Amino acid sequence: MGQTVDLKPVNLRLRRARRSTQIKEFAIQSFLIASSFVAILTTIGIVASLAFEAFRFFEKIPLTNFLFGLEWSPQTAIRADQVGSSGAFGVIPLLTGTLLISFIAMLVATPLGLLSAIYLAEYARPKTRGIFKPLLELLAGIPTVVYGFFAALVVAPILRNTGSGMGFEISSESALAAGLVMGIMLVPFISSLSDDVINAVPQALRDASLGMGATPAETITRVVLPAATPGIMGSLLLAISRAIGETMIVVMAAGLAAKLSLNPFEAVTTMTVQIVTLLTGDQEFDSTKTLAAFAIALFLFVLTLGLNVVALKIVDKYKRQYD
Amino acid sequence: MTDYTSENYIQENYALATSPSLRRRHAKEARFKWYGRIAIMIAFGFLVLMFSTIIFRGAGAFQQTNIALDVNFSEQVIDPSGERNPQALASANYKPLLTAALSKTFPEITARNDKRHLYKLLSSGAVFELGQLVSDDPSLIGTNQTIWLTASSEVDLFMKGKIDANLDETLRRISNKDISYIQALQKNGHIKKKFNSAFFTNGDSREPEMAGILGAALGSFFSLLVCFAIAFPLGIMTAVYLEEYAKKSKLTDLIEVNINNLAAVPSIVFGLLGLSIFLGVFHIPRSTPLVGGMVLALMTLPTIIIAARASLRSVPNTIREAAYGLGASKTQATFHHVVPLAMPGMLTGTILGMAQALGETAPLLMIGMVAFIVDIPHGVTDAATSLPVQIFLWADSPEKGFVERTSAAIIVLLAFLILMNLLAVFLRKKLERRW
Numbered sequence: 001m002g003q004t005v006d007l008k009p010v011n012l013r014l015r016r017a018r019r020s021t022q023i024k025e026f027a028i029q030s031f032l033i034a035s036s037f038v039a040i041l042t043t044i045g046i047v048a049s050l051a052f053e054a055f056r057f058f059e060k061i062p063l064t065n066f067l068f069g070l071e072w073s074p075q076t077a078i079r080a081d082q083v084g085s086s087g088a089f090g091v092i093p094l095l096t097g098t099l100l101i102s103f104i105a106m107l108v109a110t111p112l113g114l115l116s117a118i119y120l121a122e123y124a125r126p127k128t129r130g131i132f133k134p135l136l137e138l139l140a141g142i143p144t145v146v147y148g149f150f151a152a153l154v155v156a157p158i159l160r161n162t163g164s165g166m167g168f169e170i171s172s173e174s175a176l177a178a179g180l181v182m183g184i185m186l187v188p189f190i191s192s193l194s195d196d197v198i199n200a201v202p203q204a205l206r207d208a209s210l211g212m213g214a215t216p217a218e219t220i221t222r223v224v225l226p227a228a229t230p231g232i233m234g235s236l237l238l239a240i241s242r243a244i245g246e247t248m249i250v251v252m253a254a255g256l257a258a259k260l261s262l263n264p265f266e267a268v269t270t271m272t273v274q275i276v277t278l279l280t281g282d283q284e285f286d287s288t289k290t291l292a293a294f295a296i297a298l299f300l301f302v303l304t305l306g307l308n309v310v311a312l313k314i315v316d317k318y319k320r321q322y323d
Numbered sequence: 324m325t326d327y328t329s330e331n332y333i334q335e336n337y338a339l340a341t342s343p344s345l346r347r348r349h350a351k352e353a354r355f356k357w358y359g360r361i362a363i364m365i366a367f368g369f370l371v372l373m374f375s376t377i378i379f380r381g382a383g384a385f386q387q388t389n390i391a392l393d394v395n396f397s398e399q400v401i402d403p404s405g406e407r408n409p410q411a412l413a414s415a416n417y418k419p420l421l422t423a424a425l426s427k428t429f430p431e432i433t434a435r436n437d438k439r440h441l442y443k444l445l446s447s448g449a450v451f452e453l454g455q456l457v458s459d460d461p462s463l464i465g466t467n468q469t470i471w472l473t474a475s476s477e478v479d480l481f482m483k484g485k486i487d488a489n490l491d492e493t494l495r496r497i498s499n500k501d502i503s504y505i506q507a508l509q510k511n512g513h514i515k516k517k518f519n520s521a522f523f524t525n526g527d528s529r530e531p532e533m534a535g536i537l538g539a540a541l542g543s544f545f546s547l548l549v550c551f552a553i554a555f556p557l558g559i560m561t562a563v564y565l566e567e568y569a570k571k572s573k574l575t576d577l578i579e580v581n582i583n584n585l586a587a588v589p590s591i592v593f594g595l596l597g598l599s600i601f602l603g604v605f606h607i608p609r610s611t612p613l614v615g616g617m618v619l620a621l622m623t624l625p626t627i628i629i630a631a632r633a634s635l636r637s638v639p640n641t642i643r644e645a646a647y648g649l650g651a652s653k654t655q656a657t658f659h660h661v662v663p664l665a666m667p668g669m670l671t672g673t674i675l676g677m678a679q680a681l682g683e684t685a686p687l688l689m690i691g692m693v694a695f696i697v698d699i700p701h702g703v704t705d706a707a708t709s710l711p712v713q714i715f716l717w718a719d720s721p722e723k724g725f726v727e728r729t730s731a732a733i734i735v736l737l738a739f740l741i742l743m744n745l746l747a748v749f750l751r752k753k754l755e756r757r758w
Binding site: 021024025028029031032033035036037038039040042043045046049050052053111112113114115116118119120123132135136138139141142143144145146147148149150152153154184187215216217218220221238241242244245246247248251252272275276279280293294297300301304305308309312 | 348349351352354355356358359360361362363365366367369370373376377556557560561563564565568569577578581582583584585587588589590591592593595596598599600603621624625628652653654678679681682683684685688689693711712714715718719726729730733736737740744
């Protein structure tokens with residue numbers, strides 16, 4: 001008793017240990033922050049590379065010609081004095097082609113995706129749900145090149161034959177074939193997001209409606225779906241954005257000719273198809289043609305980014321509504 | 324009080340149940356239910372149709388028609404010097420051996436034109452097959468051997484019934500003479516469909532019968548290796564930072580928004596990023612799995628981060644608190660306890676991300692992995708294609724023999740994807756803990 005222990009060296013050791021731990025903690029934390037910056041760097045890289053090359057493109061072709069031009073023919077002549085050497089770089093035909101195919105795809109995907117989501121969320125027994133939900137998601141896991149192959153080698157010939165049997169002409173590369181197959185590809189995107197949204201609608205709303213004597217179908221169409229509309233709209237917007245950015249299906253099944261046409265039986269071209277054709281040929285990196293690909297890509301990026309931001313905002317806002 | 328069993332009530336209800344409006348509503352209910360069933364059936368039917376067509380079309384490619392010839396490996400022709408120099412053996416002219424063997428099998432054919440038809444029964448790659456045999460085993464020189472050689476694509480298609488012999492001779496790619504030769508070979512049993520091992524061991528080729536997927540498969544493998552080496556650590560560290568360390572701030576909000584938006588950027592845009600930054604600024608060799616893997620890594624990063632965060636979030640706080648209670652620092656608690664517990668979920672997410680990267684085509688087209696490459700890549704800096712790009716290239720080819728090979732390559736690709744998904748499901752079932 002009464003002994004005093006000199007704590008000084010112990011304290012010192014503890015302090016040193018704590019100090020070294022702190023340094024280590026700081027180092028690791030900085031490392032982690034640095035790696036999470038890769039996401040930001042990627043975005044900056046995308047914007048910078050697209051904008052830089054697109055800017056060089058707009059030095060040669062005025063922005064208004066690009067945005068409002070009704071003609072797309074990027075053939076630049078070998079000699080400068082040749083006729084039509086400048087080429088035409090109007091994005092409107094590409095945009096209409098893209099939107100036409102996306103529209104057809106959404107025409108297929110929206111009813112299929114929504115109705116499957118409703119059935120799986122509201123009607124199906126757990127066992128059925130357990131079988132068909134993964135099967136639908138399997139559609140999302142199939143590489144797009146496989147869809148493209150299927151569209152070009154199976155769906156397009158079937159359409160052409162049915163068309164000629166019924167007396168009208170469907171070209172072997174048509175917006176219809178690409179759009180139909182893309183629509184099937186989009187079904188799981190719509191169904192799985194809508195499924196989540198429908199499940200998030202509080203059961204109390206359903207019970208109230210059923211208690212008033214409404215049939216399940218009436219409850220779904222008049223209570224559940226209106227309550228889930230914002231979330232469903234978000235999922236549809238995400239699907240549209242995916243349709244606009246989809247590449248392989250249209251490269252393999254949609255065609256190359258840039259025509260300003262809304263006829264789904266004709267071959268149309270899209271923005272992604274043109275990017276691929278402009279950049280996979282052999283030409284020098286600085287030609288107007290390659291730069292044009294970057295300008296289209298910037299346009300595509302802004303378009304899909306806008307759709308995504310709006311879609312995520314809607315979904316986010318909706319999520320909080322019933323929390 | 325109402326008497327529910329009274330005659331009156333039942334009658335009233337009966338009237339209600341048979342009322343036209345209620346019947347209409349019930350019919351609508353049944354119809355609505357059927358709409359849902361039909362929608363699922365259509366999507367599912369499409370899946371079945373797609374799989375069955377691809378399997379039906381591609382199954383043939385796993386067999387290849389071969390022709391047996393008695394080849395005399397004459398030393399005078401292959402190695403007149405007798406040195407057995409491996410390089411000289413590989414580059415020797417084997418064509419005379421084939422012509423001699425064919426004349427031996429068909430001694431009655433002497434006309435020059437007919438002979439030319441005869442040579443066309445064999446693939447133009449048959450001489451290389453002989454060269455390969457001899458350089459693998461020089462003791463063959465000077466002996467007589469019966470060798471099964473690859474037949475040409477036309478013969479193969481005919482043997483598989485893909486060319487209609489009843490068609491007019493000018494409309495099909497195989498002449499009546501060719502058919503008579505094939506029938507003569509068939510009589511002796513010298514022509515046969517065998518398992519197509521070349522499909523799994525060759526690189527790409529202009530000749531459908533010599534084309535294989537090994538080069539593309541290895542290209543995919545090396546790309547995925549690079550992709551994994553970059554995306555897995557980066558993804559997990561980002562997830563750990565955002566879930567365990569970061570306080571909610573403008574910066575973390577920005578990172579989060581970035582990740583969510585990157586997940587929805589069209590894949591082709593990543594290809595352009597690779598083209599102008601990785602190739603244009605950093606001068607990484609074009610068409611290599613290295614640059615392909617880097618682009619795929621940036622593309623799969625959001626998937627991995629989102630899955631890893633969900634997995635970290637599912638680790639209960641009690642684990643962290645127990646670690647702190649025993650004096651662990653934040654880093655120790657995180658890396659000794661939380662991350663290992665979240666690892667199965669992170670791995671599952673990573674495998675799914677890799678599966679997505681394996682099926683990706685568009686960004687690879689942008690960085691030159693779309694070239695015609697015969698050589699099989701041996702590392703991440705050799706020029707290569709990938710499986711989906713190979714499918715795209717073959718699907719584009721006008722040669723009829725490539726049609727079944729395209730489907731066969733799709734079967735192989737889908738098999739790998741299914742394997743990876745099964746592995747992910749297995750990991751989730753076996754290792755993931757429910758808290």
